[in-house]
Amino acid sequence: MTSSYEHHDYDVLIIGAGGAGLRAAIEAKQRGLKVGIITKSLLGKAHTVMAEGGMAAAMGNVSSEDNWKVHFRDTMRGGKFLNNNRMAELHAKESPDRVHELEQWGALFDRTTEGKILQRDFGGHRYARLAHVGDRTGLELIRTLQQKVVSMDTDVFMECKVLKLVHDGDGRIAGCVAYWRPTGEFVTFSAKAVILATGGAGKSWKFTSNSWEGTGDGHAMALWAGAQLIDMECIQFHPTGMVWPLSVRGLLVTEGVRGDGGVLRNSEGQRFMFNYVAPMFRDETAETEEEGDKWYDDHAAGRRPPELLPRDEVARAINAEVKAGRGSPHGGVYLDIASRRTPEFIRRRLPSMYHQFMELAGVDITSESMEIGPTCHYIMGGVKVDADTAATLVPGLFAAGEVAGGMHGANRLGGNSLSDLVVFGRRAGMGAADYIESGQAATSMDMSEVEAAIKDALAPFEKTEGENPYDIQRDLQEMMQLNVGIIRTASEIEDATNQLETFTQRVKNIAVKGGRAYNPGWNLATDLPSMISVCKTVARGASLRKESRGGHTREDFPKADPEFAKFNFAHTTDGGNWDSGIVTTESPLLPMPEELQALLEETK
Amino acid sequence: MKTFPIIRDLVTDVSFNFEQAKKVPALMPPPMPEGGYIMFQEDVERGQEFRKCIECFMCQDVCHVIRDHEANKLHYSGPRFFIRYAELEMHPLDMNDRRDLVREEMGLGYCNITKCCTEVCPEHIKITDNAIIPLKERVVDAHYDPVAWLGRKIRRKTKTSAQDAAVQPAP
Ligand SMILES: Cc1cc2nc3c(=O)[nH]c(=O)nc-3n(C[C@H](O)[C@H](O)[C@H](O)COP(=O)(O)OP(=O)(O)OC[C@H]3O[C@@H](n4cnc5c(N)ncnc54)[C@H](O)[C@@H]3O)c2cc1C
Ligand code: SF4
Ligand code: SF4
Numbered sequence: 001m002t003s004s005y006e007h008h009d010y011d012v013l014i015i016g017a018g019g020a021g022l023r024a025a026i027e028a029k030q031r032g033l034k035v036g037i038i039t040k041s042l043l044g045k046a047h048t049v050m051a052e053g054g055m056a057a058a059m060g061n062v063s064s065e066d067n068w069k070v071h072f073r074d075t076m077r078g079g080k081f082l083n084n085n086r087m088a089e090l091h092a093k094e095s096p097d098r099v100h101e102l103e104q105w106g107a108l109f110d111r112t113t114e115g116k117i118l119q120r121d122f123g124g125h126r127y128a129r130l131a132h133v134g135d136r137t138g139l140e141l142i143r144t145l146q147q148k149v150v151s152m153d154t155d156v157f158m159e160c161k162v163l164k165l166v167h168d169g170d171g172r173i174a175g176c177v178a179y180w181r182p183t184g185e186f187v188t189f190s191a192k193a194v195i196l197a198t199g200g201a202g203k204s205w206k207f208t209s210n211s212w213e214g215t216g217d218g219h220a221m222a223l224w225a226g227a228q229l230i231d232m233e234c235i236q237f238h239p240t241g242m243v244w245p246l247s248v249r250g251l252l253v254t255e256g257v258r259g260d261g262g263v264l265r266n267s268e269g270q271r272f273m274f275n276y277v278a279p280m281f282r283d284e285t286a287e288t289e290e291e292g293d294k295w296y297d298d299h300a301a302g303r304r305p306p307e308l309l310p311r312d313e314v315a316r317a318i319n320a321e322v323k324a325g326r327g328s329p330h331g332g333v334y335l336d337i338a339s340r341r342t343p344e345f346i347r348r349r350l351p352s353m354y355h356q357f358m359e360l361a362g363v364d365i366t367s368e369s370m371e372i373g374p375t376c377h378y379i380m381g382g383v384k385v386d387a388d389t390a391a392t393l394v395p396g397l398f399a400a401g402e403v404a405g406g407m408h409g410a411n412r413l414g415g416n417s418l419s420d421l422v423v424f425g426r427r428a429g430m431g432a433a434d435y436i437e438s439g440q441a442a443t444s445m446d447m448s449e450v451e452a453a454i455k456d457a458l459a460p461f462e463k464t465e466g467e468n469p470y471d472i473q474r475d476l477q478e479m480m481q482l483n484v485g486i487i488r489t490a491s492e493i494e495d496a497t498n499q500l501e502t503f504t505q506r507v508k509n510i511a512v513k514g515g516r517a518y519n520p521g522w523n524l525a526t527d528l529p530s531m532i533s534v535c536k537t538v539a540r541g542a543s544l545r546k547e548s549r550g551g552h553t554r555e556d557f558p559k560a561d562p563e564f565a566k567f568n569f570a571h572t573t574d575g576g577n578w579d580s581g582i583v584t585t586e587s588p589l590l591p592m593p594e595e596l597q598a599l600l601e602e603t604k
Numbered sequence: 605m606k607t608f609p610i611i612r613d614l615v616t617d618v619s620f621n622f623e624q625a626k627k628v629p630a631l632m633p634p635p636m637p638e639g640g641y642i643m644f645q646e647d648v649e650r651g652q653e654f655r656k657c658i659e660c661f662m663c664q665d666v667c668h669v670i671r672d673h674e675a676n677k678l679h680y681s682g683p684r685f686f687i688r689y690a691e692l693e694m695h696p697l698d699m700n701d702r703r704d705l706v707r708e709e710m711g712l713g714y715c716n717i718t719k720c721c722t723e724v725c726p727e728h729i730k731i732t733d734n735a736i737i738p739l740k741e742r743v744v745d746a747h748y749d750p751v752a753w754l755g756r757k758i759r760r761k762t763k764t765s766a767q768d769a770a771v772q773p774a775p
Contacts, residue, residue, distance in 0.1 A: 043622065044659050059640070100640050106631040106695070108648040108655055115642035133652065140655060150622075151630040 005177075005450075006187040010036040010155075012432045013175065013191035015162050015218060018046035019138075019421030020401025020428070021197030022145035023098075027429025028195075029152045033436065036189065037154060038178060040161040041213055044146050047199045047402075048421065050211070051138025052254035052352065054120055054130030055422075056415035057095035061116040063127035063299065068092040069599050070126050075416060076600060077280070078124040078310045079380070079409020080550040081565050082231060085592045086387035087407040090427070095419035098426070099131050107144040109133055121259045124310035124413040126284070128299075135254050135352045141418055160187065162217065163526060164453040165194060165225040165397065168442035173225065173396035175445045177453045181523060184516020186454055192441035193432035195390070196222055196383065196399040197425065201534045202235075203527075205376035206481035207250040209241055218403040220530035222383040223537070224576050227392040230405040230568040230587060232381035232534070233541030234551040236412055237486045239264075239314035241375025243332035248360050250375040253335060253353060255414045257370075258307045260349050261296050262337035264318065265369070266326035272333075273306035276317035281309055312411045312550050315374040319486055322373065332373030338366055374486055378417065380408045380551055381541070384570060384587070389431030390424055396435065396442055400428035405568075410550025456578075459508075460525045466511030469524040476503055476531060484539055489555040493543040500536050504579050507532060529578035536582050537571040544569055544584065565589075621661055624681045628688055629705070633697035647696040653734060654691035656727045657684065663721035663731060669714045680711035683721035683731045690735035693742060707743045712736070 012028040014021045017039035028035045039046065058071040071092035076083055099117065103109065109131050110118040119128045133140040149156070159181040166188075168174040175190035198218025202210030223229050240253040258264075266272050277285045285306050286292035292305030307314065318333050328334055337346055343366035347354050350365075357363040357370060382405030383392050390398045401421045408416060435441060460466070483496035507529060512522045541552075547561035548554050570587035573580040633641070663683040669676050681689075689706050692698055706712050715736055722731045729735075 049658075061640075100636060103641060104631075104633050104636060106692070108643075108651050108695075111643060111645040111648060113645075115644045116640060133655070136656065139658065143655060143657075147625070147628070147630065150625050151628070153626065156622075 006185065008036060008155075008157075008187070008189050010034050010189065010191045011436055012036075012193050012195065012429070013038070013189050014195045014197055015176065016046065016197030016199060016401070016403070017043050017146075017156065018048040018197060018199050018401060019141050019145060019418060020403075020425040021046075021195070022142070022149050023422045023425025024195045024197060024398075024400055024429040024432070025149050025154050026145065026152065027426045028433055029149075029154055031429070031433040033433060035154050036157065036191070037149070038157045038160050038162055038189070040159065040181065040217075042158050043156050044142060046142060047211060047213060048138045048142045048418070050209075050252070051141070051418055052135040052252065053122060053256045053259070054132030054137045054415045055095070055099060055141065055418035056122070056125060056129045056413065057099045057131055057419055058092060058127075058129060059096045059099065059117060059119065059131070060127075061112055062119040066127035066129060071095075071129065072596065073599055074124055074126050075413060076409070078411055078413040078416075078550075080411060080560065081409060082234070082549065082568060082589070083409030084387055084406030084590055085596055086590055087424070088409075089596060090387055091407060091416070091420060091423050094423045098419065098422040102141065102144050102422070105144050105148045107133075107140050109140070120256065121304075121308065122255055122414045123258070123308045123314065125415065130415040132256075135256050135350055137418060141421075161523070161526065162221065163457055164449070165221050166445045166449045166453075167225070168444055169446055170442070171226070171395065172440075172442040173394055174442035176221075177450045179457070179516070182518055184519060184522070188445065188450055190445050192436045193396050193398060195428045195432055196397065196403050197401045197428070198403045200402040201379045201531075202376045204476060204480050204531045204535050205485065206477040207241060207374075208376040209238060209250055209252040210376070215527040215531050216379070216534035217527070217530045218399065219379075219382060219537075220533040220578065222392060222394075222397065222399060222403070223533055223571065223573055224578060224580075225397060226394045226572065226576065227397060227399075228384040228570040228572055228587065229537050230381060230384045230570045231410065231541070232379070232537040232571060233545050233569070234380040234410045234549075235376060235538065236311055236378040236380060236551045237315045237374040238377035239311055239318055239374055240335055240372040241377075242356075242361065243328070243371050243373040244330040245361055251356070251360070252375065252377070253356075253370060253372050254350070255311075257335060257337055257350060257353060260337065260345075261340045262335050263305070263307050263340065264314070265334045265336055266321045267328060267333075268326060272321050272326070273309070273314065273317055276313065276320070277306050277309070278313060281313070285309065310411060310413060312553075315486060316553060318372075318374055328371045330371055332371045334369040335372045336369040338368055343367070376481075376485075378402065378412055380410060380412055381405050381538070384568075386431075388427065389434065390428035391431050391435065395440065398428045398432050398435075400424040410552060456529075457526055460510045460512040460522060461516075463509070463511035466509045467506050469510050469512065469521055469528060472503065472506050472510070472528060473524060473531070476528075476535065479503075480535055480538075484535070484542055487553050487555050488542050490543070493539055496535075496539045497543065500532060500539060503532055508579070533578050540571060540582055540584050541569045620677055621659075621664060621684065624685050627681065627709070628685065628692070629700055629702055631692055631695060631698055632700040634699060641697060643696045650694045650734070651691045653729055654687040656729060657687060658727060659684065660726060662724045662726065666720045666724050667715075668718065668720070669711070676711065676714060679709060680714050683715075683736070685710065686712065686715070686739060687729060687731055687735040690739050693739065703743050706739060712740060712743060
């Protein structure tokens with residue numbers, strides 16, 4: 001194969017340097033393989049770094065009653081039973097080992113008085129389960145993995161953006177094509193196996209906790225390469241994002257605030273969450289403020305306060321309060337910890353939040369309430385994978401972390417992502433290594449695919465007049481927020497579907513000026529095809545799922561319908577390009593073994 | 605800001621930092637006991653301060669040893685990595701010994717405690733007081749105190765030298 005581009009060759013190529021990508025790299029490296037990692041930002045800056053609250057693992061250090069079975073049950077219930085039950089099982093069983101492993105690699109978690117890893121309470125988890133370091137757990141996770149990866153002398157390509165996956169002549173994944181952001185030069189990578197670990201897709205919504213990286217590139221590349229995306233309609237809106245000032249609207253306020261005693265109030269000062277406890281959660285939720293308050297000090301003295309229900313429940317309740325005219329001046333509600341805990345406690349337990357509000361909003365959270373509202377946070381949907389090996393339906397392609405689907409079903413519990421990254425990052429590394437050892441891997445890239453991808457990427461430079469990518473991005477974000485946001489309805493979804501066709505045409509009409517080196521307009525122009533593909537699958541799933549479940553709420557179908565609990569909507573394309581049509585099928589859920597079924601029943 | 609040349613500079617600087625990161629020998633803990641390690645909050649807190657580092661590298665950019673003498677980059681790792689060494693040295697489980705490395709290759713001696721790094725750190729890490737000064741004290745002890753030196757020789761049976769331990773065995 002001759003190529004006029006810079007070229008690199010690896011056994012395992014990992015796209016993404018968040019928790020999932022780094023953990024996969026360690027595993028593949030330990031199998032003696034040649035490993036390359038690509039990130040479009042810098043090593044150590046991926047989304048994972050922003051995670052605050054913690055990492056869920058049933059170690060039972062705080063509540064000795066906890067074990068993997070309860071964690072499994074909580075995860076399935078939180079996911080409204082759309083989850084891949086094998087993933088939920090592996091995750092619950094393996095996450096304690098992954099936490100301990102991080103400690104062996106240098107992570108310093110907060111401790112209990114007996115010197116064990118401290119665990120904190122979080123929404124939807126029956127017991128205190130989240131290992132954490134203050135409110136900067138994601139930083140600890142990524143730094144630990146990064147240091148481990150660096151000590152193993154792994155190649156990391158930074159500020160290098162992958163555009164498209166490349167097959168061999170037989171439909172196996174053989175590598176990818178990318179460009180260097182600093183220079184705009186193209187580069188090709190060939191590999192026996194590729195692991196997608198590109199994170200989420202929240203950047204297509206107006207109010208989002210996601211950074212510029214969350215454009216869903218991996219979701220889209222998998223789709224174009226022939227893999228299936230499932231559950232794309234299931235999007236988590238985190239109940240507590242900042243709503244003010246506008247410039248930081250969407251920025252996350254950790255759930256730890258509620259875990260540590262913070263409560264939600266409407267403009268009348270009422271703790272409204274008591275009015276929104278769904279029947280499924282009534283048995284384990286406090287009925288009065290007194291009962292809920294006792295729980296913080298002694299979990300045996302009362303049941304959990306309703307502020308700690310799963311995120312979708314809380315987000316919907318806030319939405320309803322605001323709609324009913326009981327919101328705060330900037331369209332949110334109040335999160336109050338000031339009246340409930342001492343300033344010293346707040347500053348010690350929630351240092352980042354204290355600084356965030358002080359510096360960005362001029363609000364002292366030790367004496368005032370925070371104004372908060374739902375913000376697009378996490379996409380449960382993703383690439384369909386085999387639980388044990390993280391293999392997708394395309395030979396040679398693996399996926400782990402937020403880009404993979406199935407683990408969280410219709411709704412993710414807080415803290416279950418960081419553990420997901422390391423459990424399935426590791427399994428992706430193992431899966432890729434086994435695949436390579438089986439001798440089935442691709443040996444050459446189809447260069448015509450490379451050329452086609454490069455041609456597409458350069459198209460915006462060929463026009464002198466055309467659309468500005470920033471306008472398209474802004475309009476797309478507004479449109480998705482409005483039509484496929486937290487509460488959906490048939491007419492709006494249909495409108496979104498039609499508008500997405502218009503957006504497709506607008507993207508084809510983009511004109512970019514200047515050179516290729518550090519050209520943010522061009523960078524965005526290469527993000528937009530991914531964003532559009534992802535939005536199309538979200539809108540398609542949202543229109544077909546005529547019920548409400550987890551991160552998908554239909555105003556016109558407000559109840560869950562058991563018929564829809566039997567399958568995931570799975571999307572592919574009919575041409576492998578970003579503007580190809582989307583084909584959707586019903587993909588039956590993995591049958592649940594009796595032992596697991598029994599767990600759900602026995603601990604109801 | 606002039607665009608291209610400055611950005612190029614930045615890129616080279618960042619790669620200097622990533623090169624330095626490669627030289628840090630990893631943590632070397634004893635085998636994990638059943639149920640996990642026992643460490644107390646007081647023991648982990650010192651290290652946790654250093655692990656707050658967000659790798660903005662402002663301390664590296666402000667340090668005159670790096671800034672004024674390009675040649676120093678060869679044998680000076682800078683404040684970001686001094687806190688990393690300090691964190692590992694103070695880690696309750698670590699069995700590695702990096703003191704020779706810190707003195708000989710990381711150039712701790714070049715630092716003359718101007719505290720500029722501490723002043724710019726957005727995470728308010730007390731780089732000089734809590735990392736560099738204690739590290740300097742430990743290195744000096746190790747080097748000149750014959751008793752400590754002898755002790756170290758003996759302990760080397762259980763402690764691998766920093767060089768040997770550059771790649772940590774997989775647990
Ligand atoms: C503010 C915030 C707080 C959170 N708090 C928690 C929490 O407390 N607990 C929890 O469990 N979860 C939390 N989450 C969720 C969790 O952090 C994410 O789901 C998780 O970090 C995703 O990790 P990842 O490894 O899948 O991908 P990421 O960490 O998002 O990394 C993606 C990587 O892929 C790279 N990439 C993407 N596209 C390309 C491309 N085209 N070419 C090259 N590279 C590319 C990026 O550069 C990056 O390196 C939080 C999320 C946010 C936003
Ligand atoms: S105290 Fe030392 S490391 Fe810090 S800026 Fe001054 S010379 Fe550099
Ligand atoms: S200035 Fe502080 S946060 Fe930034 S790299 Fe240095 S030590 Fe880390």
